[in-house]
Amino acid sequence: MCSIDFNRRADEVAPLVLGSILWRGPVGLRLTEVEAYLGPDDPASHAYRGPRGRAVTMFGAPGCLYVYLSYGVHRAANLVCSPAGSASAVLLRAGEVVAGRDLARQRRGWDADDVVRPDHRLASGPGNLGTVLGLKLTDDGARLGDDFVLEPSDTPSRNVLMGPRTGITKAVDWPLRFWLAGEPSVSPYRRSPKAPRVAEDRL
DNA sequence: CCCCTGATTATCT
């Protein structure tokens, strides 16, 4: 098991973090779906317009958490990549709860024995993943190795698939979404209803 | 299964 080099760009880091376990207290999450955002080069990235507002964190130290408020409701987490001063990040989209199941279900407001809501949906989607980890906006900028710990998988994942990112309206066809084949926590691809119908926004 | 909508707030135009 070698630790992950977050000085690399997010599209290189993204497939490597799949299968590793993100710990936050008693909750352990095996990452099954992520997306790369490439900073100033990427019109879909929060860092597209430089180190301003919430995007400042993305230009900070690699290996930190970038937490933002999504649609005014959810908290989503990224792993900051690229050397400080530049910016890219890996958005955590889904994971499998491998520890702390009771607390995870409690944070989702799910009864422990609710059959209609299976465990594999606990951390499916960026907002749900953030809820399961108990993310707060004050976690923005947190460094891995303290409150949050990333435990790399001992063997590189060999069942990584790649495709377009979901829910965005710019650069919609860039293949920067990575996931593990056959994982039930991975949600089916959904193109944004507002996305252009032709790929007219490629560079 | 698919499509549509409301909720809620930081950021951008």
Place this chain on the structure above:
DNA sequence: GATAATCAGGGGC
């Protein structure tokens, strides 16, 4: 004022 790296729930087929 509009949009957004979302989610849950509803109605229709």
